[in-house]
Amino acid sequence: MRRMKLALLWLAAGLLLPTTATWAQVDTKPKTEAPADAPSAEKILAKSIEAQGGEKAFKSVKKNRVTHASLSITAMGISGEVVEYHQRPDISIVLATMENLGEQHTGSRDGFAWDSSAMLGARLLEGAELKAQLRSAVFDKELRYDELYETVEVTGEATVDEMECWEVTFTPKKGEGEPEVHYFDKEKYLLRRMVSNIKSPTMGQMRVQMDLKDWKKFGQLLMPSKIVQTASGAEVVLKVEKVEFDVEIPEEKLVPPAAVQKLIDKKKAKDSGDGQ
């Protein structure tokens, strides 16, 4: 669910639509250096996993998770529905349907990641953007940060939404993207904010801030039920309405749309030396 909005943000930014800008309402106080007695990142992440239900709760999901959410591009009056199909080990398909904007399909599987919209067309992600998306699509990535990132370290303290937080910086492996900064509150150790800087040869560069709010229990897991993501003056709000676990997902829901499949076939042919 967290990654679904990146593609939506690219779209929202490109729309140049009238909307209420709330992106400037950053209430993070200037960060301070981490004190010498700050807990280690490992400890913070372990507490965070515990706060969400523990490793056992994460692993209790055997096959997949289907998340249904409402979507709004704030004050623009654009609303819609989003469904994310997230299947072990690393398939993630997000289908957003927005009024007067048609469908936006975002996904990753088999080493490819893409987005496709009726307005802009389709593209395959490349380079660091691809790596970031693939990393994001890993099921239970919260349990595998040490495999997915080069380093994870506590880099400071900050206040987010009036909550004192530890700032933890996740640095991807070389060539796999920019550092991501996560803010965990000191009381419950829940993730409250993520800030990242996305660079794409096609889409440009965008700083993305994602606030995770209203944590609620879905199944055995505590999850944010409201996600507010802001970038380039565009704000997208997702409200989770339902989460289903281990359901039968028809295979056709887990494949890329035709326009994307064409791009994948073309790339495969090119990579194997058969294409142009």
Next chain:
Amino acid sequence: MVLASALSRARLGAALALSLAFAPSLFAQSDQEHALDVQSFDIVWQRIHDTYWDPELGGVDWQGAYDELKPKVEAAESRAEVRRLMNELISRLGKSHFGILPASTAELVQEASKNPSEVAVSKKDGEESEAPKGSGGPGISGLTIRVIDGAALVTAVRPDTPAAASGIRPGWQLTKVGEASVGERVERLLEDLPESSIKALIINRSVAAMLDRSAGTELELTLIDGDQEAVMRTVRTIPAPGQVEKFGNLPAMRVEFVARRLDSEIGYVRLSDWFGLSLIGKFMTAINDFEDTKGMIIDLRGNPGGIGGLAAGFAGFLVEEPTSLGTMITRDSRPNFPILSREPKFRGPIAVLVDGNSASTSEFFAGGMKDIGRARIFGTTTAGAALPSMIEKLPNGDGFQYAIANYVSAGGDELEGIGVIPDEVVVPTRETLLEEGDPVLAAASRWILEQSSSK
């Protein structure tokens, strides 16, 4: 992003927004309403302070402006006065796409779909009684008017309309609508409006508003014909063409997409606004239909803009490899207007027609296509009103439009205040209009045929 007709024009900048902001206050304000006005002023100041792409706000003393204007806002006796002060504040930035839209504007725009004449007159002059009434429904005269060298010239006559049947031709000069003098209006605007890239656009729109009447209205027009004779014609307005599109909070608007062949050899596409996802499908159909043509002309004259993503979506059908129309510059991001190569593909030469009434998204498209070398641009320089913007509803009910980014075309040029300069500047004159009908279209057609014959 293009609002329904009246509101979309307001989008073009604070100058135009000011013209919409003079609805007189009929009622004394309550303390509560006044508090909302003061709060709205604060939000406008703060929002620009926080979001303007240049943290230095182009050197404007923003705090000084607040300190100067806030006491005036607190002392203001009407919402109109507060609105004027908010517009004064934002006009100090000297940029397009900033403005306060009175709450009543949205209502006026909605009324426009029922009776455009009332809207057009009340929003411009507050003289509601002057408008001749038609039978209802939005209407158009079928005439395109542009002010050239101080004269309001007919630059196009829509075929199969009463205007065409009346014998009016391109190049004729419009001098009166009923008893209202066109010349006086033009003269006043030329004198009163500050020099800016959108001055011509505002004047053209103001003259066009004299002809915006509900369908079935009889307009008594006085013109100077091709023989320099003053002639009178009665023109009945026709229902406004186009498909009604609705987008989010924005009022419904009518968008016209025309696709046809010129002499069987050249594909021609015209769109009134960049608004409505259905445009993508229509453009795809046109591309399929134009497969065997020698080239395509995309006519963006008079197109005030719309959804930026649509321009990028259109461009995808015209390029072989992914690229970009340009880049938005915000304080912390540089998102592109990506062009994703897509099918069906049109590979022939492309000419884009623009004029001073082509703004915003039309400028993104024309400027980007020019910079990536995929199209040749014909006509006159565009409006230079090219800032990506948003509209926020203020506590007092007004709309606050503000740009959230600067825009740089693919070639690295800022368009704001400058516009897209055509590769081939073709300025219609009375003589060329009388002689060729549409000299810009003629120049573009010649170029496409030359490309074909040179192969």
